[in-house]
Amino acid sequence: MQRYLQLSDDDAELIQVEVPENANVQTLNLEPLPCYAPILMEFFAALSDALGRLSDAPNARALGFFLRARALEQAVAIRQRDNLRAPRGLSFHVVPANVPMVAFHSAFASLLQGNPTIVRLSSRQLPEQQQVIKAINQLLSQNRWQSIAQRIRFIRFSHSDTLTTALSLQSRSRVIWGGNATIKQIRSYPLSPGALEVAFADRQSLAVLDEHNIRQMPGHSVQLQLKQLAQDISQFAQQSCSSPGVLVWLGSDSSLRKKIFAKIAEYIDSSICSGSTQLTLLQKASLDGLIKGYHSTHNIGWGELKSLAQLPPRRGGTLYWSQFESIEEFFNQPINYQTCVVVGSSREAMKEQLAQSASIMIDRVVAPGQALAFDWLWDGVDLLSVLSRVVV
Numbered sequence: 001m002q003r004y005l006q007l008s009d010d011d012a013e014l015i016q017v018e019v020p021e022n023a024n025v026q027t028l029n030l031e032p033l034p035c036y037a038p039i040l041m042e043f044f045a046a047l048s049d050a051l052g053r054l055s056d057a058p059n060a061r062a063l064g065f066f067l068r069a070r071a072l073e074q075a076v077a078i079r080q081r082d083n084l085r086a087p088r089g090l091s092f093h094v095v096p097a098n099v100p101m102v103a104f105h106s107a108f109a110s111l112l113q114g115n116p117t118i119v120r121l122s123s124r125q126l127p128e129q130q131q132v133i134k135a136i137n138q139l140l141s142q143n144r145w146q147s148i149a150q151r152i153r154f155i156r157f158s159h160s161d162t163l164t165t166a167l168s169l170q171s172r173s174r175v176i177w178g179g180n181a182t183i184k185q186i187r188s189y190p191l192s193p194g195a196l197e198v199a200f201a202d203r204q205s206l207a208v209l210d211e212h213n214i215r216q217m218p219g220h221s222v223q224l225q226l227k228q229l230a231q232d233i234s235q236f237a238q239q240s241c242s243s244p245g246v247l248v249w250l251g252s253d254s255s256l257r258k259k260i261f262a263k264i265a266e267y268i269d270s271s272i273c274s275g276s277t278q279l280t281l282l283q284k285a286s287l288d289g290l291i292k293g294y295h296s297t298h299n300i301g302w303g304e305l306k307s308l309a310q311l312p313p314r315r316g317g318t319l320y321w322s323q324f325e326s327i328e329e330f331f332n333q334p335i336n337y338q339t340c341v342v343v344g345s346s347r348e349a350m351k352e353q354l355a356q357s358a359s360i361m362i363d364r365v366v367a368p369g370q371a372l373a374f375d376w377l378w379d380g381v382d383l384l385s386v387l388s389r390v391v392v
Contacts, residue, residue, distance in 0.1 A: 003030040005090075005118075006170060011163045018121060019154035021137040025118075029150040030170075032087035033114035035388050036076045040112055043139065043148050045069040050135045057131045059101050066374060067108070075376055076112075079384050084391040087114035088196065089172030091387060094186050096177050097122035098239035100129035105374045106175055107152065109383035116151040118167060123156055164189045171195055173387055178202045178241070198386055200241075200379050203338035204311045205371060207232070207244040208330070209260060211251025213344035225343050226260065228369030230267035232341055235372055237272045238314050242339040242364070242371045245314040246305060248330060249323040257323060265298035268317065273299040277316025285312035291320065308335045331357045338379055339364040341371050 005028040007015075015025045033040060044067045051057075051064025065071075079085065091110040095103040103119055110117040121129070133154065140149040157163060168174055168189045176186045176199045183199045191197060207229055214222055233244055247264070249257045278301030282294040290312050291303035301318045305311070308322055324330040331353065340362045342350050351365045363380040366373070376384045 004028060005030060007163070007166055011160070011166060014157045014160055014163055016156045017153055018133050018156060019136050019152060020140040020149045023149070023153065025153055025155060027150070028090075028116055028118065028153050030090055030116050032089060032116060033147065033151065035085045035087055035113045036080070037114055039145075039147055040114070041069070041072065041076075043145055044072055044108065044112070046139055046145075047136065050139065051132065054131055054135070057128045059128050060132050060135075062373070063101050063104055063132065066105075072112075075384060079382075085113070085385075085388040086391050088387060088389055089115060090170055091115040091117045091173045091175065092167050092171040093117065093119040093175045094177065094182065095119060095121065096179070096182070097124045097126060099236055099372075100126045101132075101374065102177055103129065103154070104132055106177065106383070107154070109376060110173070110175070110387045111148070111152060112384060113388040115173070115387060117153070118171075119154045120167075121154055121156050123158070161189070168195075173198070175383075175387075176200070196386070198381060198383075200381075203241040203379065204246070205242050205244045205339035205341070206246045206248055206308070206337050207341040207343060207368075208248045208250060208345065208350070209257075209343040210327070210345045211249065211253055211256060214256075214260065217344055222260075222344070223263075225368040226264050227267045228367075229341060229343055230264050230269075231369060232371035233264075233319070234269040234272050234317075238317075240372055244339070244341050244371060245311055246308065246320040246322065248308070249321065250325075250327055250330060251323075252325050254323070261302070261321065262297050265300040268298075268300060270299050270317075273317030274315075275299070275301070278318045281313055281315065281318050288312070308333045327353065331360055334359045336361040338362070339366060339371050341366055341368055343368055 005026055007026055012026050017023045017025055048064045048067040051060050054060045093106045095106055103121055107117050107119045139145050168191050173196045174191055176183050178201045180202045183201055282301050282303050285291045285303055290310055291305055294303040299317055303320045305320045305322045311320060342365060347365050347367060354360060354362055376382060
């Protein structure tokens with residue numbers, strides 16, 4: 001016997017359904033599919049192909065590449081290796097506007113587990129997000145994918161306490177993507193006693209540049225890594241939690257540091273830079289005692305941090321930096337960051353050292369150019385695992 005989402009007609013009228021096109025939110029089928037059901041794997045393979053053909057949407061194409069069949073099969077095999085898994089049930093996701101593709105990564109992690117899934121989108125119409133929505137709707141209009149169309153809803157609605165409460169109470173999992181104010185607000189709405197909540201709070205990220213190793217690298221390799229780091233910094237206008245906001249220099253050669261930092265500034269997309277924003281942020285950080293001083297080079301405003309423990313706001317092409325003579329000195333800093341981009345060093349060596357550090361908490365270590373590359377493991381949370389149940 002099929003079960004459907006229970007909403008009053010008045011509440012349902014507040015909702016605009018984006019996916020599937022012209023669907024009714026009240027017809028969402030609450031009966032799960034099996035985890036990683038063949039129909040789900042086939043659907044994501046088809047979606048991967050469709051997104052790969054969007055020539056003017058680089059982030060959508062990246063999402064398609066992420067969903068390619070071979071990569072998805074490998075991710076599933078790892079998680080099925082030791083345990084049988086079962087869906088949790090209805091999953092409700094609240095996603096931000098600043099990184100449009102998060103909505104799909106979050107939803108697809110849930111749907112892969114067979115969970116009926118509701119995603120509340122921002123009220124903002126984001127062009128690249130809309131292109132992905134169009135591609136999904138074109139697939140879901142086909143008879144072949146109706147079992148999936150019955151179990152997914154991307155929706156928009158203005159603030160409504162009763163509607164958010166109704167969706168939360170019927171959900172077996174709720175996923176909230178920051179900021180912190182959003183998480184605090186959504187947490188004020190009750191969940192059923194057995195439901196699971198996953199929240200991704202505001203985080204900061206950094207890049208570590210090792211002077212000794214940079215000296216050993218060929219010039220073209222240094223140049224490539226700095227260009228890729230600049231892309232990590234500037235994509236999504238510095239709004240992504242995984243975009244480095246502070247550069248950590250390991251070494252004592254300040255002259256080389258200034259040269260490397262100036263080169264990074266040259267490569268950063270100038271469209272994100274605003275001199276007035278930089279000046280306001282840096283002056284406030286100075287008055288608050290968070291930075292030792294500030295200057296600008298190549299449209300970038302630089303502030304030298306007093307401590308890595310507190311990173312001031314970063315917008316308009318504002319960056320912060322710290323210098324340590326050794327990696328051991330850096331590892332003595334009591335900090336909590338999401339992503340660490342390593343320039344001129346081995347990722348594996350950095351991860352091993354981080355695992356031994358009692359002070360530093362860093363969840364991801366990536367090469368330049370990979371800071372914004374999504375993975376099912378995010379902020380130390382394995383979304384593919386946490387949104388399903390282990391059967392023992």
